[in-house]
Amino acid sequence: MSEYSGSSSEDLSLPKATVQKIISEILPKDIAISKDAREAITECSIEFIMILSTQSNDIAEKEAKKTIAHEHVVKALEELDFHNYLEIINKIISEHKELLKGKEKKNNKFQNSGLSEEELLRQQEELFKKSRDRLNSQVKTE
Amino acid sequence: MSNLSQLINHDDDDKDYNYTPNTATPSTTTTTPENTNATTAESNTEDIPETVSQEKILESFEKIKTHFPAARIKKIMQSDEDIGKVAQATPVIIGRALEIFMANLVEVSILEAKKQGVKRISASHVRAAIENTEQFDFLVEAVEKYPPLKKLD
Numbered sequence: 001m002s003e004y005s006g007s008s009s010e011d012l013s014l015p016k017a018t019v020q021k022i023i024s025e026i027l028p029k030d031i032a033i034s035k036d037a038r039e040a041i042t043e044c045s046i047e048f049i050m051i052l053s054t055q056s057n058d059i060a061e062k063e064a065k066k067t068i069a070h071e072h073v074v075k076a077l078e079e080l081d082f083h084n085y086l087e088i089i090n091k092i093i094s095e096h097k098e099l100l101k102g103k104e105k106k107n108n109k110f111q112n113s114g115l116s117e118e119e120l121l122r123q124q125e126e127l128f129k130k131s132r133d134r135l136n137s138q139v140k141t142e
Numbered sequence: 143m144s145n146l147s148q149l150i151n152h153d154d155d156d157k158d159y160n161y162t163p164n165t166a167t168p169s170t171t172t173t174t175p176e177n178t179n180a181t182t183a184e185s186n187t188e189d190i191p192e193t194v195s196q197e198k199i200l201e202s203f204e205k206i207k208t209h210f211p212a213a214r215i216k217k218i219m220q221s222d223e224d225i226g227k228v229a230q231a232t233p234v235i236i237g238r239a240l241e242i243f244m245a246n247l248v249e250v251s252i253l254e255a256k257k258q259g260v261k262r263i264s265a266s267h268v269r270a271a272i273e274n275t276e277q278f279d280f281l282v283e284a285v286e287k288y289p290p291l292k293k294l295d
Contacts, residue, residue, distance in 0.1 A: 012217060012221045014210060018210055018211075021208040022241065027248065031255065031263065032262040032263070033251075034264045037268050044285065045243065050222060053222065057226070067229050073232060073235050085239055096235075
């Protein structure tokens, strides 16, 4: 619960080992890379995540959507002039379609829980209220 | 479901960490970078392309077998308080886009190193690569702190 308060900006970087591994997978055998260059690439990667998230968020907001979906990311890539990434991304998305469907199925399972929609809505409201209360009490204690 | 949780649970614990650095241990017999630089600079300039082709990026991207943990990507995304809820698949897709981006950035950096006839990418090469690539304009500030590339004459 309290993991939120402990998060510092330091641990919000990409895992070093993963960055290193990916770079070494890309590099041809006869090319090496300095530590500084690796750091520069890590920093740029974070910038890339941020600019892509911000753009995706703007697009989602324009469409009055509360959740950033993969469609928004695709549009964001387009708007940010990364047209050349789209082909690969669209391929990956179609490969992940199962994954997206899987989620729907899970929702259906929930709907098939035997409870009426009203009952489910009521439960949802309760959950909302609970989390609101929790948030309020957190704010107070701060 | 299983697919996704695999991606999400893929974390950076070093359980199967078998990365062998090809930078840390310079092979003992080869000449110093300066020497290779001097000898290969002339012969290499001929076949260095001006830009990195789409095929090259794709080829590099396909070599990537390691993925970023989606949970971490999501955390980084939401470190900006404006970013609200994200769908489950979104950090996964952003992670993959990031891999293409990295393949792209590494390839243009390799090009800069090759232009100088060296076989080791420095931060200055990364900076030069960013400055020479229009798509990477948003990164210019982020790499300003690294020394600019010395001009070859």
